[in-house]
Amino acid sequence: MMQQLRTDLELADRAAIATYLQSEFPFLEDAETLSPYVGGRAAGLERLQSFQLEKYGKQRNFLDGEVSRLSPYVSRGCLTLEELRQWALKQPRSRSVEVFVFELGWRAFFHLVYGEEGDRILQDLEEPKVPMGQHQRSLPADIANGTTGIPSMDTLIQILRETGYLHNHARMYLASYVVHFRKVSWRAGADWMYSLLIDGDFASNHLSWQWVASTFSTKPYIFNRENLERYAGSVLPGDPKKGDPFNYSYEALAERLFGGAYTPEPTGRPTGQYQ
Amino acid sequence: MPQSTPSSPSLIWFNEDGLNPGHQMVKDYADAPRVYVFDVPELQRQKISKHRVQFIYEALLEIPSIQIYQGETVAVLLQLIADWAIREVVTTETPNHIIRGWQNELQRSVALTTYPDIFPVTDTTSPRRFSRYWRKHERSWLTL
Numbered sequence: 001m002m003q004q005l006r007t008d009l010e011l012a013d014r015a016a017i018a019t020y021l022q023s024e025f026p027f028l029e030d031a032e033t034l035s036p037y038v039g040g041r042a043a044g045l046e047r048l049q050s051f052q053l054e055k056y057g058k059q060r061n062f063l064d065g066e067v068s069r070l071s072p073y074v075s076r077g078c079l080t081l082e083e084l085r086q087w088a089l090k091q092p093r094s095r096s097v098e099v100f101v102f103e104l105g106w107r108a109f110f111h112l113v114y115g116e117e118g119d120r121i122l123q124d125l126e127e128p129k130v131p132m133g134q135h136q137r138s139l140p141a142d143i144a145n146g147t148t149g150i151p152s153m154d155t156l157i158q159i160l161r162e163t164g165y166l167h168n169h170a171r172m173y174l175a176s177y178v179v180h181f182r183k184v185s186w187r188a189g190a191d192w193m194y195s196l197l198i199d200g201d202f203a204s205n206h207l208s209w210q211w212v213a214s215t216f217s218t219k220p221y222i223f224n225r226e227n228l229e230r231y232a233g234s235v236l237p238g239d240p241k242k243g244d245p246f247n248y249s250y251e252a253l254a255e256r257l258f259g260g261a262y263t264p265e266p267t268g269r270p271t272g273q274y275q
Numbered sequence: 276m277p278q279s280t281p282s283s284p285s286l287i288w289f290n291e292d293g294l295n296p297g298h299q300m301v302k303d304y305a306d307a308p309r310v311y312v313f314d315v316p317e318l319q320r321q322k323i324s325k326h327r328v329q330f331i332y333e334a335l336l337e338i339p340s341i342q343i344y345q346g347e348t349v350a351v352l353l354q355l356i357a358d359w360a361i362r363e364v365v366t367t368e369t370p371n372h373i374i375r376g377w378q379n380e381l382q383r384s385v386a387l388t389t390y391p392d393i394f395p396v397t398d399t400t401s402p403r404r405f406s407r408y409w410r411k412h413e414r415s416w417l418t419l
C-alpha cells in the first residue's frame with residue numbers, strides 16, 4: 001500500500017498542516033498545540049541568526065538561559081554540525097564559542113559510538129554502577145501523562161509534550177527522576193522521550209539516558225533541591241515541601257536512592273554539565 | 276500514484292536525518308525525482324509525536340518538487356523503482372539503525388549511493404568516554 005501526500009499546502013498555514021496531517025495519520029495523538037519549532041532549513045537559519053552566542057557560556061545550564069534550540073534542525077539534518085562549528089569559529093573567540101563547539105562535540109561523539117555499536121546502544125553498554133535489576137520495565141502512566149503530583153516534573157513533561165523540545169538540563173532532571181527516583185528502566189524512559197522529541201535521535205537520546213543511568217558513565221546522575229532551584233527555579237513552579245523527594249544533601253540522597261551502593265564525592269557542586 | 280514518469284535513472288530518497296534542500300546530493304542530481312516516505316509501521320511502533328511528523332513535513336515542503344508518500348519505506352521505494360525504471364537510489368548517511376536496515380534491504384535490488392555525513396573531525400575509533408575523545412581532538416574541533 002502506498003499513498004501520496006499533498007505538497008500544495010502553504011507553509012505559513014501551520015494549523016491547516018496540522019489538521020491535514022491528523023487526517024492522513026489518524027493514529028497520531030492529537031497535539032492540540034502547534035510546536036514553536038517550524039520545520040525546515042530556512043526556519044533553522046532564522047533561529048541561528050537570533051541566537052546570542054556570547055551569552056551561551058555563562059547561561060547554558062540555566063533553564064531560562066540562552067541556548068540555541070537548534071537541535072530539531074540539526075537532528076533532522078536541516079542544518080549540519082559542521083556548518084554550526086564553522087559559524088561559531090567565525091565569531092569573536094570567547095569562552096562561549098569554545099563551550100558551544102564542545103557541546104557540538106558531544107553530538108559527534110554519541111554518533112561515533114552509535115555508528116560503531118549500532119542497535120547495541122539500546123541495551124546496557126556497561127554494568128550499572130548502582131543496582132537496577134528490579135527497575136520497572138514499562139513507563140508508569142503518571143509519568144507519561146505528566147501527573148506525577150510533583151509540579152516541577154509535571155511541568156517539564158508538559159513542556160516536552162507541548163513543544164517537542166526540552167532544555168538539556170531539564171532532560172537530565174527528568175531522566176534522573178525516572179530512572180533513579182522512580183526506579184524505571186532507562187530504556188523505557190528513553191523510548192518515551194525519543195517518541196516525543198522533535199530532535200529525537202537514538203545516539204544522543206539513548207546514550208544520554210545510559211549516561212544518567214550509569215551504564216555509559218562512571219556514576220549515576222542525580223540532582224537535589226538546591227540544584228533544581230539554582231538552575232530551574234525561575235521556570236518551574238515550587239514543589240510542596242512536605243515529602244519533597246529532592247530536598248536532601250547529595251550524600252543523603254545517594255543513601256536513600258542507592259542504599260550505600262554509591263557515594264558521591266563530597267566536593268564541589270554538580271554544574272549540570274556532563275563530565 | 277506518481278504524477279509522471281521521470282526521465283532520470285536516479286532517485287533521491289530523503290531520510291528523516293537529512294532534510295536539507297541545499298545538500299550536495301540535490302545539486303549533483305538536479306534532475307532526479309525527490310522522494311520521502313513516512314513509514315507508517317515505524318511511526319506507530321515508536322509512537323512518534325505529531326510535532327515531529329509536522330516538523331518533518333514542513334521541512335519537506337521546502338524541498339522543490341518533493342513527492343511525499345506514506346506506507347512501508349522499502350515497499351514504496353521498490354514500487355517507484357519499478358514504475359520509473361530507476362537504476363540508482365541516492366541518499367544520505369545516518370547512524371540510525373532502522374534507516375540503515377532499509378538502506379541495506381534496498382541495496383539488494385538497486386545501486387545505492389550514500390553521501391557521507393560531514394564530520395568536523397574524522398576519527399572512526401570511538402573511546403567510551405567523551406573526556407578522552409575531547410582531549411584527543413579538541414584542537415581540531417576548535418580550528419577552522
Ligand SMILES: Cc1cc2nc3c(=O)[nH]c(=O)nc-3n(C[C@H](O)[C@H](O)[C@H](O)COP(=O)(O)OP(=O)(O)OC[C@H]3O[C@@H](n4cnc5c(N)ncnc54)[C@H](O)[C@@H]3O)c2cc1C
Pocket residue numbers: 060067068069070071072074075103104106107108110166167168169171172175193194197199200201202204205206208209212274
Ligand atoms: C536524557 C537526554 C536525552 C537527550 N536526547 C536528545 C535527542 O534525542 N536528540 C538530541 O539532539 N539531543 C538530545 N540530548 C542532548 C541535548 O539535551 C540536546 O541536544 C540539547 O539540549 C539541544 O538543545 P539546544 O539545541 O538548545 O542545544 P545547545 O546547547 O544550543 O547546543 C547546540 C547543539 O549542540 C548539540 N548538543 C548540545 N548539547 C548536547 C549534548 N549534551 N549531547 C549531544 N548533543 C548536544 C545539539 O546538536 C545542539 O543543537 C539529550 C540529553 C539528555 C540528557
